[in-house]
Amino acid sequence: NAGVMQNPRHLVRRRGQEARLRCSPMKGHSHVYWYRQLPEEGLKFMVYLQKENIIDESGMPKERFSAEFPKEGPSILRIQQVVRGDSAAYFCASSQGVAYGYTFGSGTRLTVV
C-alpha cells in the first residue's frame, strides 16, 4: 500500500502558466481533500471530492482554481494563469469514510517565478 501519492513533489511555473497537481488516494479511499499551506501560515481547506463529484469547494478561490476526481485516474488540482501568491505547499489527503481518519500525501511545493 503506497499511501497517498502526490506528484510532482516540486513544481516551478512562470507567472501566467498553468499548474497541474496530481493526487492518487490510498487504495480503497473514495474521499479526497485538497489543502493549501501558504508560507508561514497554517493549513487551509480548499476542496472535498468524491469520485466524479465535488462535495464542498467552499475553500477554493473563485477564479483560476479548479479540481476534479474522475472515475479513473488521480485527482487533479488545476491552477490557471498562476501568480506569485499561488506559491505554496499543496497537500492532498484521502479517507475511506468518517470513522477512518485521513492519510496525507507528502505535498507539492509550487513556486511561481
Add this chain to the structure above:
Amino acid sequence: KNEVEQSPQNLTAQEGEFITINCSYSVGISALHWLQQHPGGGIVSLFMLSSGKKKHGRLIATINIQEKHSSLHITASHPRDSAVYICAVPNSGGGADGLTFGKGTHLIIQP
C-alpha cells in the same frame, strides 16, 4: 464553521521534559485530529480521537468533549520530537468534512 485555537504557538524545552500542547475548538465535533509536520516535510496523522484518551509510544492525546478541549502530551521528550504539531477538527463538526486547522505549535527539543 469551526474555529481552532492552539497554544502555545512556540515551545522550546530540554530533552526529557514533559510537553503539553493545548487545543480548543468552537463547534461540537465527531472527532479531533493531531498531526505532525517536520520542516519542509509531509504531514503525519498522529491521533484521531472522539472521546477519552489515546496513547502511542511516548505520545498521549486526551479530549474533553464537554469543554471542547484537547491536549497532546509528549513524555520523555527527545530532539527528534522537534516538529510542528497541529490540531484539526471537521469544518462543520461532523460527517466527512474537510478539516479546519489550528495554527500549529512549533516545538523545539534541545539536547
